[in-house]
Amino acid sequence: MDQPLKILIIDDDEHVRATLYDFLSDKKYDVTSASDGLDGLKFLESNKQGFDLVITDLVMPQISGIGLISIIKKKFPDTPVIAITGWGEYPEAFAIESQADKVLSKPFELSELDKVIKELISSKKNNM
Amino acid sequence: MAIPLIGTSESIERIRELIDHVADTGLPVIITGESGVGKEVVAQNLYDKSPRKDKPFIKVNCAALPDGLLESELFGFERGAFTGADRNKRGKFELAHHGVIFLDEIGDMSLSLQSKILHVLQSGEFSPLGSEKEIRSDAWVIAATNQELEQKVEKKLFREDLYYRLNIIKIYIPPLRNRPEDIPLLLDYYIEKYSFQFDKKQIPKLEPDHMEKLIAYSWPGNVRELQNVIKSSIVMGNWEEIINDFYFKSRSDAVTSSEESARVGASIVDVFLNFKGDYSSDQALFSLKKLTKKATDRVEKEVISYVLGKTGWNRTNASKILKISYKTLLYKINDLKIKPHEE
Numbered sequence: 001m002d003q004p005l006k007i008l009i010i011d012d013d014e015h016v017r018a019t020l021y022d023f024l025s026d027k028k029y030d031v032t033s034a035s036d037g038l039d040g041l042k043f044l045e046s047n048k049q050g051f052d053l054v055i056t057d058l059v060m061p062q063i064s065g066i067g068l069i070s071i072i073k074k075k076f077p078d079t080p081v082i083a084i085t086g087w088g089e090y091p092e093a094f095a096i097e098s099q100a101d102k103v104l105s106k107p108f109e110l111s112e113l114d115k116v117i118k119e120l121i122s123s124k125k126n127n128m
Numbered sequence: 129m130a131i132p133l134i135g136t137s138e139s140i141e142r143i144r145e146l147i148d149h150v151a152d153t154g155l156p157v158i159i160t161g162e163s164g165v166g167k168e169v170v171a172q173n174l175y176d177k178s179p180r181k182d183k184p185f186i187k188v189n190c191a192a193l194p195d196g197l198l199e200s201e202l203f204g205f206e207r208g209a210f211t212g213a214d215r216n217k218r219g220k221f222e223l224a225h226h227g228v229i230f231l232d233e234i235g236d237m238s239l240s241l242q243s244k245i246l247h248v249l250q251s252g253e254f255s256p257l258g259s260e261k262e263i264r265s266d267a268w269v270i271a272a273t274n275q276e277l278e279q280k281v282e283k284k285l286f287r288e289d290l291y292y293r294l295n296i297i298k299i300y301i302p303p304l305r306n307r308p309e310d311i312p313l314l315l316d317y318y319i320e321k322y323s324f325q326f327d328k329k330q331i332p333k334l335e336p337d338h339m340e341k342l343i344a345y346s347w348p349g350n351v352r353e354l355q356n357v358i359k360s361s362i363v364m365g366n367w368e369e370i371i372n373d374f375y376f377k378s379r380s381d382a383v384t385s386s387e388e389s390a391r392v393g394a395s396i397v398d399v400f401l402n403f404k405g406d407y408s409s410d411q412a413l414f415s416l417k418k419l420t421k422k423a424t425d426r427v428e429k430e431v432i433s434y435v436l437g438k439t440g441w442n443r444t445n446a447s448k449i450l451k452i453s454y455k456t457l458l459y460k461i462n463d464l465k466i467k468p469h470e471e
Binding site (some may be wrong): 038061062063064067070071074094 | 142145153155296297299
């Protein structure tokens, strides 16, 4: 059997983090979660096999999602990133300017997230 | 080499870690915190750990100059741009090319200059006054402020788009009173440093009793105040005079800060959890349960103290008035540390 795909969730909102964690664990992904950008980066750097996908909030203390995505795209260019953002939290244009592969606005359906994850991972495989 | 970032508190350790992770990114940074906490030290440390460390580090104090002058400082001008411009002058953005431009007190910048800074951040280009050509600048923008930019954005005194541009990496340095464990280390460091500077003049001995008072003091002027205190003690040749001043100073500070919070209508959350406005970094300390407990404790303490005062500390009477059992009252007096003089 294949190794489960590894997903890193970064969000400072505990509720969002827990919801995503439970949902994705049920979907048989190997899920890691971090409560801010710095811890997220540390996971990325210390994990030898790397992550198959990262889901990050945009508004976070210290390292914002925009900053985090820019660092990920430089250091781990093959890792697809989904950005999630609350309505009105960020100027929309700015969220789009982030280098995320996909931006989802809260609230979104978990099924939609699942669909986006599958699309990004399969296109990543096709590109390899 | 920059002054090292001194401290073992969790927040300082975290800032050190953050610096290590972002110093090579060149992403815009905003450093916040009260006056004197060491925002420039953090900026210098970012620069020192970055690949730009051999390039210029250009500091601009945005509060120190009138608008027009600040603009010509930042962007430079061409000869003939205005009366008196008898030569070309290169701006700080040009001088900081490939290096760092440290915009201190950015919260004081005018809206019109803010939009020019935004333009540089977006395009990496700017034009000197009186010039039509655009000059490229790859300066790493590190900004600092002791103001609450979020509030300034709400009041339309700070451009929201610039705020988001700068807020890519945010480093908040808590005031010294929130990290007393750093005080002894800072004292050691600066005593050593100044004794060297002051021709190794004998520094008066710091007794344990002094240290205790220095740690307990609120340090409204933060590290800068601590530096001044050490310098004064060297000049005066003793610690007592300065430390005795603290007691009076702390009392007057306490009065002003409580008046201030009443005036600005600080939220109950700020008061009870001692938040400093940066909820994001204080978040770990927060829970509804904690807040409720603190609020209840404070109200109970006040009410019980008041009733005890009125009854001349007759606990039987007080428990009847409060409609709690005598045993509960005794427990509360002990638990809430209620003392007779607090009525």
